[in-house]
Amino acid sequence: xxxxxxxxxxSHDIPVASAAPGRIGDTALAIWRSASGRIAAWSDRxxxxxxxxxxxxxxxxxxxxxxxGWSYGEDGGCKRIPAHPDLTPPExxxxxxxxxxxxxxxVWVAEGQPAGAPPDLAGFRGxxxxxxxxATGAIAEVFGGDGPVLRVKLGPVAVIALVQAFGDExxxxxxxxxxxxLATLDALSDAAEALRRNIEAEATA
Amino acid sequence: xxxxxxxxxxxxxxxxxxxxxxxxxxxxxGEPIRIFLDGGTxxxxxxxxxxxxxxxxxxxxxxxxxxxxxxxxxxxEADQLGRRLxxxxxxxVRCSPLRAVENFLDIAHFPFVHTDILGSEPHTEVTRYxxxxxxxxxxVWATKVQFFQPQAAKSAEGxxxxxxxxxxxxxxxxxxxxTSPPMxxxxxxxxxxxxxxxxxxxxxxxxxxxxxxxxxxxxxIHFQQLIFVQDRSVxxxxxxxxxxxxxxxxxxxxxxxxxVAYRRWLKRNxxxxxxxxxxx
Numbered sequence: 001x002x003x004x005x006x007x008x009x010x011s012h013d014i015p016v017a018s019a020a021p022g023r024i025g026d027t028a029l030a031i032w033r034s035a036s037g038r039i040a041a042w043s044d045r046x047x048x049x050x051x052x053x054x055x056x057x058x059x060x061x062x063x064x065x066x067x068x069g070w071s072y073g074e075d076g077g078c079k080r081i082p083a084h085p086d087l088t089p090p091e092x093x094x095x096x097x098x099x100x101x102x103x104x105x106x107v108w109v110a111e112g113q114p115a116g117a118p119p120d121l122a123g124f125r126g127x128x129x130x131x132x133x134x135a136t137g138a139i140a141e142v143f144g145g146d147g148p149v150l151r152v153k154l155g156p157v158a159v160i161a162l163v164q165a166f167g168d169e170x171x172x173x174x175x176x177x178x179x180x181x182l183a184t185l186d187a188l189s190d191a192a193e194a195l196r197r198n199i200e201a202e203a204t205a
Numbered sequence: 206x207x208x209x210x211x212x213x214x215x216x217x218x219x220x221x222x223x224x225x226x227x228x229x230x231x232x233x234x235g236e237p238i239r240i241f242l243d244g245g246t247x248x249x250x251x252x253x254x255x256x257x258x259x260x261x262x263x264x265x266x267x268x269x270x271x272x273x274x275x276x277x278x279x280x281x282e283a284d285q286l287g288r289r290l291x292x293x294x295x296x297x298v299r300c301s302p303l304r305a306v307e308n309f310l311d312i313a314h315f316p317f318v319h320t321d322i323l324g325s326e327p328h329t330e331v332t333r334y335x336x337x338x339x340x341x342x343x344x345v346w347a348t349k350v351q352f353f354q355p356q357a358a359k360s361a362e363g364x365x366x367x368x369x370x371x372x373x374x375x376x377x378x379x380x381x382x383x384t385s386p387p388m389x390x391x392x393x394x395x396x397x398x399x400x401x402x403x404x405x406x407x408x409x410x411x412x413x414x415x416x417x418x419x420x421x422x423x424x425x426i427h428f429q430q431l432i433f434v435q436d437r438s439v440x441x442x443x444x445x446x447x448x449x450x451x452x453x454x455x456x457x458x459x460x461x462x463x464x465v466a467y468r469r470w471l472k473r474n475x476x477x478x479x480x481x482x483x484x485x
Contacts, residue, residue: 028444045444047456052442067439069317069329082329083313083460093456 004114007148007162007173008041009107010126019063021054023166024098024109030054031100031107034061034074041109042076043096053095106162106173119149124160124175127188132172132196134203136165139172142199155191157184168203172196208234210475212271214375215278217398217410218249219266220292232402233270234478240266263412264292265398278344278374282394282414291422293411293429300440301479302377302401303448303471305409308436309379309397310371310463312352318435321355325364328353331460338470345373345470347463360386360417373467376476377401388416395429404479405446409433447481454481 008022009031019032021044028044030053038061044052046065055066062079064071069082070093078093099110101118105126108118132139140146143161150161157176164171176188216233219240223229228241238257239250249257249268260267260277267277282288298305308314313331315324334350350369370382370392377399382392394414399407411429420428449455450472457465471480 048458049455050443050445050449051439052444055438055442066317068313069326081458082316082326083331084458085327085330087458 003119003148004110004112004116005101005108005118006110006164007106008109008164010129010173011039011102011105011107012126013129014039014107017058019054019056019058021052022107022109023164023171024111027111028052028054029098029109030056030063031109032056032058032063034058034063036061038074039100039102039107040074041098041100041107042072043098045095046070047078047093047095104175106175121149121160121175123178125178127159127174127176127185128192130172130174130192130196132170132199133168134170134199135168136163136170138199138203139163139170142195154188154195157188159188208270208478210274211376211401211478213269213274214377214476215260215267215269215273216375216377217265217400218268219247220294220410221247221261221264221266222292224266231400231408232406233268234401235403236270238268238270263396263398264290265410265412278342278378280374280380280394280396280414282392285414287416288394288414289417289422289425291413291415291425291429293413293426293433296409296411296430296433296437298407298409298437298440299405299446300407300437300443301405301446301448302399302407303476303479304440304443304446305399305407305436306373306377306379306397307448307464307467308440309381310347310373310467311461312350312369313460314439315352315354318439319432323354323356323432324352325355328364333459334462336462336466338466342374343474345371345463345466347371347466350463360415360420362386371463373470376471376474376478377407385416387418391416393417401479445481448479450477450480450482 006024014033016033017035019030022029022031030042030044033039044054048070051065051067056064062071071080072095073079076095076097078089081089099114101108103118104121143150143152148163152161160175162173224242224247226242228239231238247266249259251257257268316326316329336347339346348370354367355364368384372380380396385391385393396412398410401407450468
């Protein structure tokens, strides 16, 4: 499946009024959700002193850097510099903002102007994200296919694996059928961890 | 990477009280060194057991991997009667040694990183202060720095506006002078001595000379360690890891004048180990 969109996180891992790190290609991302629930993905770097914004805090509709409290609005523009409370920050102080959409419980990000909507994965919901210390090739081998959106079996259950390849590391965002009960979700979660252990053991063998 | 002019500067490599007969291996500017007792006296060797110059001052063992271009900087307050000298110990940080010093020179982060200790909202404003290079000693000095602090020191009760002076006396060493809560006419001295292990890894050795007769040594050390561990959470998460010396990569404001002067001074002196010279 070809798409301009990259799966960077599961929606339920970015609660309201919080920020978390992610990646697209070589770019570190701050993925954050405002008090009203709006999701966003920005370059993970405060332009002031380079501090990761994913360590920052959310108040209302703004993300603030944890280092000096510089706060940024929806468009990535700096709105406030606490060291100079009377100053209106210049327009030029701006965090690069990426296109970001949520669909089927997945946070999708794109560089530039993406064509079309993120993939429709109706009938599935986010299970968990796993960081795997192995190249994506090793994972493709286990699953018998490659690409960013894989429909595969985890034990007896048909799941979707969203794959982010980072050289010798991989991020997997696993999705389970909406119909799964809690016991099945627990079993899938265990199976996913076992899968990670096996792949990492193979990779270092 | 170029060690350049930093090779001929002085660096802390351990507490005098911590040196043993067996010795300890460490790194300085990326090269292996060894610190040990030689006939009861601290000694330092570089690669191939080459002896390095040693100074014993301010509770620490100092060495220089090249040829020192100047004597070890003076902190006259170290010899003043009535001060308690505190060896805080070591904190290893995965960051550029220059970023560690720059953070030490910064007051605007107090309310956000040292919340309710060295600063608190809404008291976030940094008022105008003075910065310059003292050409006679080739040091960066910032004076007339003021900041409101809820608990400025272990001995402070309640919030006060604290006066500060900052001094960069070597590329990886800085000394700050701040209002002493029990002796308002005097300055407490807090120093940050940074040992550059590599360009992105350092051992930080804070040291203090305080007017505080009440707090236990343990409490004084814990207070300073708490502050520095809070700083570490920032220092290990700055991008890029190296300190950018050319403008363009980062945006300073008036509150950052000390850092601007420090970066210029580093560049002018060729102190670029741990720095990034061209905006990426």
